Amino acid sequence: MGRPKAIDADLTREGIIDAAIRILNEEGLDALSLARIANALNVKTPALYWYFKSKAELYTYVADALFRGVLKGIDPSLTGRDLLWTFGLASRANQRTTRDAAKLISIAGVSEEIRTELVPALLDRIAKEMTPIQARKALTAIQALTLGWSVFEANPATSEVMRRSNDDGDAAYREALSHLVYGEIHREP
């Protein structure tokens, strides 16, 4: 009856990130310490430093994984404003699903691949219907609105106020998003 050594021992970047996301979601950002992650993986804290050079870098790759998760749920044939709309909803859904995801994104860095590959690719798809400048402005605005909305919602003091104007279908958020996405296209109701 030896200890299950081989199973618990093989640490990987992906395994560490998965454990981090699980802890983030179940216990919140305050609980997301290196010691807590290491403990969940049956390993000592310094072991994590072989895979990540700092806690900041680990956080960056947690945010990276969350972002990829959002993109994976989006129909690859979408472009332009429809893509903006769907991206906003998917980001929002992810931040509503994973506790403290928005808080983590607020303080985490952005990985090389996201900055140099995924975001440019996303911008190209958006720019099928508008200029590159417009695409960049719109994407920035949507990310800002979504992140800020989730951050406010995570705050116990403000969330009560927000719920008074935002039903379970997230109508208020969707309304604000539509103003940013479809902006000048809209008419008076």
Add this chain to the structure above:
Amino acid sequence: MGRPKAIDADLTREGIIDAAIRILNEEGLDALSLARIANALNVKTPALYWYFKSKAELYTYVADALFRGVLKGIDPSLTGRDLLWTFGLASRANQRTTRDAAKLISIAGVSEEIRTELVPALLDRIAKEMTPIQARKALTAIQALTLGWSVFEANPATSEVMRRSNDDGDAAYREALSHLVYGEIHREP
């Protein structure tokens, strides 16, 4: 030539908050520890616990002070959408001026007075031109956009990307804000 005892000694809540804001602005959120604040006030760390019951409460009142600073700069005769517009710009200006203000707001709580007095008063002024529900939705959206925008901007990795579409006059932010404030009023250009 005695030490200036009487001056350095009289600690107040306001003095602590002022010191905290100065450190936040000059050294960033990571440096905003109780030890650092106490040191700036020539006092030991536990002394702060006589004025605030925790670091979280202190942060709440720092955010409180920042919010009041924003309100102070707004013409009290403004109402409705013009108030929304001015409030957005004032919040944004404050978050651009004070380093890491947006990050602090992201993690800080909301004080009683802000939640029960200042925000309701603000909503009343906004609701002169629209329904209370619309006022609440609009204020939430504007706070979310502004906070999220500043958070993204504070991130070294994303700020470079953002600057490519946002000039010094903050045009991209203002454009997004106008979509939220004036929404359905707008026509196609």
Add this chain to the structure above:
DNA sequence: ACCTGAACACCGTTCAAGT
């Protein structure tokens, strides 16, 4: 009433040492 000294548990990080 107001502040300190000392102690506590915890944190991120480094590094020599083991395998």
Add this chain to the structure above:
DNA sequence: ACCTGAACACCGTTCAAGT
């Protein structure tokens, strides 16, 4: 190549003790 043990400086918080 991969992980541990031990140590470091720092953190928030508590509390008896001083004035």
